[in-house]
Amino acid sequence: MPAIDVMGGSVVRLVKGDPANKIVYSNDPVEMAKKWEAAGADMLHVVDLDAALGTGNNSEVIAKIVSSVKAPVQVAGGIRTPEVAKEALEKAARVVIGTMAYSDPEAVRKLAKKHHGRIVISIDQAGGKVMVKGWQESSGVGVQDAIVQFRAMGIDDFLLTSIERDGTLAGPDISALSQAVASGARIIASGGISSVEDALRVKSAGCSAVILGKAMYDVRVSVERVKAIA
Template structure:
């Protein structure tokens, strides 16, 4: 299981939101590249970098901060947040090892199919779920698509990697939604677990559910877990 620290960027700073709410924000660092290097030195397998301003449409441009991260580390960077057109996905793929596509996957599946064919293994579908249904547009709207149906739809396009976030748990340290993760793993897809991991024991539960990777967020920044300790059980 890969260990992937999250570097969420808003207004050029590293932040964490609770349940994706920009009004419920904690700022951890004003230097995203230094944060990225810290997690790389700790043994991260990949970095999960999120442009929250792009995801939420708040207007701030974090492209310079993201490019500095990518040029500062040797580990692969997975880029997420606001990638809602074929052209923006292509630009992101010019920089990052992988891109995470959420809203566009459900509004423009034909473009996702083209991207998956042209860039095999580099497209990750974001499944941000609440009540078993996929949420889009920065978690603000329901797509009405059940989780299992989403995985089935995009697996048919040859996409193997899925970032599964249980929104109610994100940033809450309430523990991962193991039941939903385990059910998603049964599809045969590679599932990246995100949301609620608060301890090494939670990471063990995610691994036991069969997930291919775990994202570390608030618990990592609050010192409840370390990359090194999670790597030891991963």
């Protein structure tokens, strides 16, 4: 899953989620989406960073991406009310829910029941605790506790990001990923991927999918090569 992180209408990458530490890769997110689709992406992971940080939104840009590609799109970032989630589900194949999952789990349970298989729970972890509100605050919930809680609601898909690794090319957090996989959940790995070898390590750990970000934009790894080992 190539990541397309949108901020101010441009495709960017942040280091450890810090908006002050960003690189702009393109001013045309739609063309970038078409590029990764043509490369063979199984799904596009589109993140609205402005919505995640509470500084605005890129909903029109994301709607254009969804309508411009045939590949399924997974949307994340700032989906903090049932209304916003429902609106996103009208366009996207799947939505990733973070902050709302921990502040209003009952709302997420209802969404998951109605939209079975289309809700992904975001586990953005630092020191074993889930971070929320654009990675700015701790929820106080442990990674394993979160997985158990949401699996009991019938949700099996989780996006696990180790924040300290995100955008660093420092390699994936195999320990955290392996522990999460051991719970029986389907884990999408994100953060730290720097090479095809890293993608292979993630696959060997039992993850169901890998999100490619900075390494892909810096041409250290390609969708085509990762697809070949998938």
